[in-house]
Amino acid sequence: MRRAAMAMDISQTGRRESGDDRRLAIAQAARAIIVEKGLEGLRTRDIAARVGINIATLHYHVPSKEALVALVAESLRHDFRAQSLRHPRTGKSGLEQLRLEFDDFRETVVDMPDLIIILTELVERARRDAAIAEIMLPMRDFWRSQFAEIFRLGITDGSFRPDLDPEAAGLISTGALSDCWRQPKLSLSLLDRVAAELERAFIRKS
Structure with a gap:
């Protein structure tokens, strides 16, 4: 059945x-x-319709709810890794890296709000x-x-x-950031004020 489903999708898409x-x-x-309906509104038939495949093919790739959530989580990790690579940490002090983490979080809130919505849904369900x-x-x-x-790095380098x-x-x-x-x-x-207060709490006073 799965082979037939895959063959049907190939004929429908042409490749x-x-x-x-x-x-x-x-x-x-x-x-x-x-993002649109919340985790409660996630239905396999809706996913299949958006991708343009049938349910059998969807289940071939994600055979369970856990597999689907794991796939979504992996896609989030990929996005966060890509963001981190855009802002290299190599050679930076602990304080500089902390500021980059705050900047990345701010960037996510501004430019990728969907990630925040999805994370919130998954974290709440995980409870x-x-x-x-x-x-x-x-x-x-x-x-x-x-x-x-x-x-640890910042303690070592004096930040x-x-x-x-x-x-x-x-x-x-x-x-604090999760809240x-x-x-x-x-x-x-x-x-920005939360990030500034956190920094002030951790930095070494001169």
């Missing part, structure tokens, strides 16, 4: 998309629906869905660990207080 292209299209369609939590919690933990590494706890500072930073993105109408001025 066979690569597996990566098809999975990317599925992820983008799922993300668009989450009551163990399968989704298993997918999303590593993303959260990785984000915190990135901040912790920045604080930050020598008595700073890197793990606690990472939790404080990601917690910002949950605001219904986030003021960029408020976001």
Whole structure:
């Protein structure tokens, strides 16, 4: 049946998309629906219709709800990695890297608000869905660990207080930023003030 479904899609499109292209299209369609209708409104038939495939082909690529959420999460990680590569950290001090993290977050809020909506939906669902939590919690933990590494570097290079706890500072930073993105109408001025207060709390006083 799956081979027949794939053959039908080939005849409809006139060419066979690569597996990566098809999975990317599925992820983008799922993300668009989450933005429009929330995670509760995500339906496989709607995804298939947007991608231009049938349900059997969709299930070939994402056989379960968990596989679909994992695919969406991976597409988010890809976007965040691409953003990070646009702003290299190599050779920068801990303080400079912290400011880049704040700048990246601000850029996401301004230029990629859909990512914030999707993340909020998935994180909220993870609170009551163990399968989704298993997918999303590593993303959260990785984000915190990135901040912790920045604080360790800053302690070493003298940017930050020598008595700073890197793990606690990472939790404080990601917690504050996460709370910002949950605001219904986030003021960029408020976001900038939050970032400034965080920086003041961590830097080494001269």
